[in-house]
Amino acid sequence: MTDGQQKSFDFxxxxxxxxxxxxxxxxxxxxxxSFSYPRTVTEFDVAGENAFIQDGKLLRExxxxxxxxxxxxxxxxxxxxxxxxxxxxxxxCAVNDFRISRSPRIGExxxxxxxxxxxxxxxxVVSAEVCSDTGIIAEGSMTIALDESRTVEVPEAVVKIAxxxxxxxxxxxxxxxxxxxxxxxxxxxYPATRELPEAFFASLIDESSLSxxxxxxxxxxxxTRFERRIILSVAKALAQTDxxxxxxxxxxxxxxxxxxxxxxxDPGEPIENERLGVSALKIASFFGNKVTPLVVSNACIxxxxxxxxxxxxxxxxxxxxxVVTGSDVQSRFIISGFQSFKALSDEACxxxxxDRKGLNLGEAAATMIFxxxxxxxxxxCLLRGAIRNDAxxxxxxxxxxxxxxxxxRAALGDFPSDELALVSVHGTSTAYNDEMESIALDRAGLxxxxxxxxxxxxxxTMGAAGILESILSMASIDDGKVLGxxxxxxxxxxxxxxxxxxxxxxxxxxxxxxxSGFGGCNAAALFRKGGER
Amino acid sequence: xxxxxxxxxxxxxxxxxxxxxxxxxxxxxxPKFFKMDPxxxxxxxxxxxxxxxxxPRKYDCEDRAIVLFNRSASLADDSAYQKTxxxxxDYYPSPAVFVYTLPxxxxxxxxxxxxxxxxxxxxxxxxxxxxxxxxxxxxxxxDPAITSVLAGWVECPDPEHYEADxxxxxx
Numbered sequence: 001m002t003d004g005q006q007k008s009f010d011f012x013x014x015x016x017x018x019x020x021x022x023x024x025x026x027x028x029x030x031x032x033x034s035f036s037y038p039r040t041v042t043e044f045d046v047a048g049e050n051a052f053i054q055d056g057k058l059l060r061e062x063x064x065x066x067x068x069x070x071x072x073x074x075x076x077x078x079x080x081x082x083x084x085x086x087x088x089x090x091x092x093c094a095v096n097d098f099r100i101s102r103s104p105r106i107g108e109x110x111x112x113x114x115x116x117x118x119x120x121x122x123x124x125v126v127s128a129e130v131c132s133d134t135g136i137i138a139e140g141s142m143t144i145a146l147d148e149s150r151t152v153e154v155p156e157a158v159v160k161i162a163x164x165x166x167x168x169x170x171x172x173x174x175x176x177x178x179x180x181x182x183x184x185x186x187x188x189x190y191p192a193t194r195e196l197p198e199a200f201f202a203s204l205i206d207e208s209s210l211s212x213x214x215x216x217x218x219x220x221x222x223x224t225r226f227e228r229r230i231i232l233s234v235a236k237a238l239a240q241t242d243x244x245x246x247x248x249x250x251x252x253x254x255x256x257x258x259x260x261x262x263x264x265x266d267p268g269e270p271i272e273n274e275r276l277g278v279s280a281l282k283i284a285s286f287f288g289n290k291v292t293p294l295v296v297s298n299a300c301i302x303x304x305x306x307x308x309x310x311x312x313x314x315x316x317x318x319x320x321x322x323v324v325t326g327s328d329v330q331s332r333f334i335i336s337g338f339q340s341f342k343a344l345s346d347e348a349c350x351x352x353x354x355d356r357k358g359l360n361l362g363e364a365a366a367t368m369i370f371x372x373x374x375x376x377x378x379x380x381c382l383l384r385g386a387i388r389n390d391a392x393x394x395x396x397x398x399x400x401x402x403x404x405x406x407x408x409r410a411a412l413g414d415f416p417s418d419e420l421a422l423v424s425v426h427g428t429s430t431a432y433n434d435e436m437e438s439i440a441l442d443r444a445g446l447x448x449x450x451x452x453x454x455x456x457x458x459x460x461t462m463g464a465a466g467i468l469e470s471i472l473s474m475a476s477i478d479d480g481k482v483l484g485x486x487x488x489x490x491x492x493x494x495x496x497x498x499x500x501x502x503x504x505x506x507x508x509x510x511x512x513x514x515x516s517g518f519g520g521c522n523a524a525a526l527f528r529k530g531g532e533r
Numbered sequence: 534x535x536x537x538x539x540x541x542x543x544x545x546x547x548x549x550x551x552x553x554x555x556x557x558x559x560x561x562x563x564p565k566f567f568k569m570d571p572x573x574x575x576x577x578x579x580x581x582x583x584x585x586x587x588x589p590r591k592y593d594c595e596d597r598a599i600v601l602f603n604r605s606a607s608l609a610d611d612s613a614y615q616k617t618x619x620x621x622x623d624y625y626p627s628p629a630v631f632v633y634t635l636p637x638x639x640x641x642x643x644x645x646x647x648x649x650x651x652x653x654x655x656x657x658x659x660x661x662x663x664x665x666x667x668x669x670x671x672x673x674x675x676d677p678a679i680t681s682v683l684a685g686w687v688e689c690p691d692p693e694h695y696e697a698d699x700x701x702x703x704x
Contacts, residue, residue: 194621257635259606264615271690276606277659292665295657297606298637305654312675318668333611336618337631386676387652388595389644395632406595406650410678518632519641521653 001082006036009081013249013320017374018156019076020069021089025051028066029112032073037116040074042066044110057103063138067128068092070112071144075124080317090144093123098140108132114142122146157381158311161321161371162240163471166233167364167458168205171213176468177475180483181503185457187348187360195332198339201347203362203459204330205229219286224260226329227279229365231286234325237367238287243321246288251319253294254280255306255326256463262331283325291319299517300426301387302326303466304525307368308385314372321372327365328462335361341395343430351427351453351485352434352499354492359428362459366467377530380474385525386410395518397432401440403522404514408444411512411524420449421508422482424473426515427453428460429487433516438493440522446512450504451497456486466515470527473511477529482506534671537681539700540583542575548695552578559585563646570610570633571695573642576601576687579697580643583683587701591647596680598652598673599640601699602666605690606636606657612691639687651679661686670702680704 001009014032022028028050033041044066046053052062072090079085104110114126123145130138164172168186169179186203190196207225210232217235219228238245259276263269272278280293294313296306303326310322328334338344338361345358375381388406390398398404423446425437441447454469461468476483484502491499510528544551552574556566560581569577584590591597610633617627632638637655644653652673658665670684685699 197621197624261611261634264611271608274608274611275604275659276657277604280657281659292658292660292662294669296654297635297657298653298655299635309654309669309672312672315675316672332618333615333634336624336626337614337628337634340626340628340631386678387598387654388650389599389641389653391644391648391650393645394638394641402650410676517637518635519637519639519653519655520644521637521641 003036010247011035013247014077015320015373016073018372019080019087020072021087022069025049028062029069029073032077035074035077039113039115040070041111041113042070042073044112046104046106046108046110048106053106056106059103060100063100063130064095064098066110066112066130067114067142068144070114070128071124071126071142074114075146084317088146088148090146092142093145094143096141098138100138102137104132104137110137117141122148156372157375158314158370159373159375160368160380160382160474162237162369164233164237164367165364165468165471166210166229167468168203169457171210172236173471173475177472180454180457180472181481183484183486185348185486187459196335199346200335200339200344201360202330203360205363223282224263226260226327227282230254230283230325230327233365233367234283234287234323237369241369243369245323248291249320250289251291251294251310251313251322252280252284252289253296253306253310253322253324254283255296255302255467257297257299257302257328258334261333262329264333298521299519300460300462300465301515301517301521301523302463304385304513304515304523305387307382307466307470307525308387308523310370311382311385314370322370323367324370324467325365325367326463326467328363328464330361330363345429348487349429349455349459350487351429351455352438352491352493352497353488354490356429356431356434356492359430359455360459362461364458364461364464364468366464366471368467368471375530380527380529383526383528384411384413385523387521387523390520390522392520394520397436397516399436401436401443403520404437404440404516404524405443407522407524408440408446408512408514411526412444415526417446417449419508419510421477421506421511422450422452422473423512423514424469425451425453427455427485429455435493436516437514438495438497441497442495447495447497449498450482450506451499452483452485454483466513466523470513473513474527477506477509477511480505480507534674535703537701537703538583538586540579540697542579542695542697544695546693548693552695555582568629569642571692572607572609572636572687572689573633573639575689575695575697576639577642577646579687579699580683583699583701584647593648595650596678597649598679598682599643599649600652600654600670600673600682600684601640601687602656602658603636603686603688604657604659604661605688607634609689609691610634643683652676674704
């Protein structure tokens with residue numbers, strides 16, 4: 001971080017709990033005001049619930065702790081934002097000439113400035129000044145030793161703070177969850193046309209059903225339908241938070257396999273409008289965000305890859321929050337391609353069923369907003385995720401479920417499978433995919449865990465799938481349920497799994513999301529409510 | 534984290550022929566090469582030239598990730614596929630062309646060739662930004678199983694223009 005970056009850095013976005021090892025009521029610093037290598041300034045709102053309060057006043061110990069924690073905030077800031085390391089524990093070795101003119105009262109705000117007099121190795125010597133409205137309250141010098149062998153595990157996790165699903169079944173997560181719980185599906189027959197000479201079954205969004213939503217968020221005509229759907233979904237998710245999407249501490253992660261590919265139909269369309277990077281910049285700038293968005297295009301696993309990338313950026317301390325959003329729009333390009341593969345079913349798909357005939361394509365936009373914070377009991381946390389390749393074939397799944405098995409093994413780690421409410425599989429309903437997944441689940445020791453696929457409600461929503469299916473898994477567990485697999489009746493895979501066409505009860509608080517895609521890629525992620533482990 | 538090996542290729546014209554020449558000189562004996570679309574040919578040849586420098590060359594492992602980036606995704610092959618469906622009177626959607634209309638297929642081709650079972654990821658960025666590319670490729674090290682990453686830029690907007698800049702990152 002250069003001096004210029006330090007000056008322009010928005011310190012109001014630094015959560016003090018993320019850079020200090022102390023916890024309430026021992027936290028004696030409320031905010032980091034500014035940081036430079038020689039000088040750090042913090043503020044502290046003296047409150048009744050703080051430790052070291054007696055008769056409405058902060059004791060001498062509290063003032064010394066306030067100076068020590070200002071030093072800790074300096075070290076924590078350097079570690080987290082500059083070195084991207086965990087926060088270390090420090091010890092006060094000496095306090096010299098510490099003079100206190102009066103004890104601050106509850107309700108006062110103290111401004112504490114430390115100037116580094118010398119720093120050698122892990123020893124830091126500072127001169128400190130604590131001021132209030134009335135002037136200097138305390139001053140002196142302090143020596144701090146940093147214990148680099150002991151890093152503090154700041155109890156933070158990657159927490160989902162908001163979500164949204166835009167689909168033919170509704171434009172909120174709640175509406176979508178209710179529809180799926182009731183067994184409704186938007187899959188329907190589309191007859192052959194001159195442009196698409198073969199009929200197909202799909203779940204498509206009626207664009208006019210979204211016009212009210214577009215108008216209410218001021219989403220104008222300068223966007224393609226792919227971009228508008230994503231913007232609407234993100235806007236609806238953001239509306240549930242107090243997050244400032246324009247902050248440079250917020251990253252947009254966008255998942256799509258084909259974005260605006262339908263624009264290729266019009267030879268007069270400028271080619272840059274087809275590029276995903278251009279769409280991503282338009283989406284981020286709609287929200288005033290100037291950070292270069294991450295655009296994941298990893299075939300059908302993109303929605304899970306986007307979440308994993310966001311989790312890694314947040315745990316690395318590169319950002320405080322991430323808006324993860326994904327969508328694909330079905331067009332002649334994609335439908336004709338899947339038809340040429342003979343991969344589409346001419347009826348509503350039947351995941352894992354003996355009579356499955358292939359997949360259905362679907363449209364949705366889905367968004368999850370993640371924040372790095374200390375999780376509360378009801379918070380959903382993304383604990384781990386892994387991406388693995390089959391190293392076998394670019395369009396056929398591995399016969400041994402190699403990549404999915406390895407992704408599951410890495411995402412689960414030592415997490416006990418009996419704590420899983422469900423595994424939300426890809427379950428596209430193609431003969432090979434479902435068979436491959438059953439083998440991977442068997443190898444990963446997950447055959448006794450309830451399994452479901454949501455493709456019978458939505459079809460394969462491609463870039464949205466990983467996000468949409470994770471959101472609905474969370475909503476169902478919040479409701480004490482495992483959603484049913486619409487279309488499933490008789491097991492049609494060689495390693496039988498615990499699947500049901502109707503919803504079941506659960507009291508468990510964790511699940512795994514699994515996806516696989518062309519290019520031999522597979523992804524698995526482990527989510528848990530409450531976030532320990 | 535350090536960059537240990539690098540390969541650069543850049544063809545402003547007649548790139549398709551030059552790639553075949555490079556394939557014959559540096560690789561050979563992999564007929565699947567001729568089935569590949571332009572982006573995969575580029576990534577495949579560049580990765581072979583990169584990995585030929587590795588001693589011993591890594592093979593059959595789960596600890597190496599492949600993380601590639603470009604600007605135009607699979608546009609070269611998308612345009613080729615679009616031609617097969619453009620005219621309803623002359624409509625012949627080809628599965629062999631359609632399968633390459635995803636940018637991450639190139640990561641799959643490299644994984645298959647080298648039996649890399651580790652992570653494979655593809656990101657698109659409008660302006661090539663080497664710093665962002667390094668930061669994003671290094672995210673793969675957040676997976677504790679990954680010890681090295683084959684990463685870099687593979688851009689092919691049409692069948693004649695190619696730009697690859699691949700490298701190996703070690704933890």
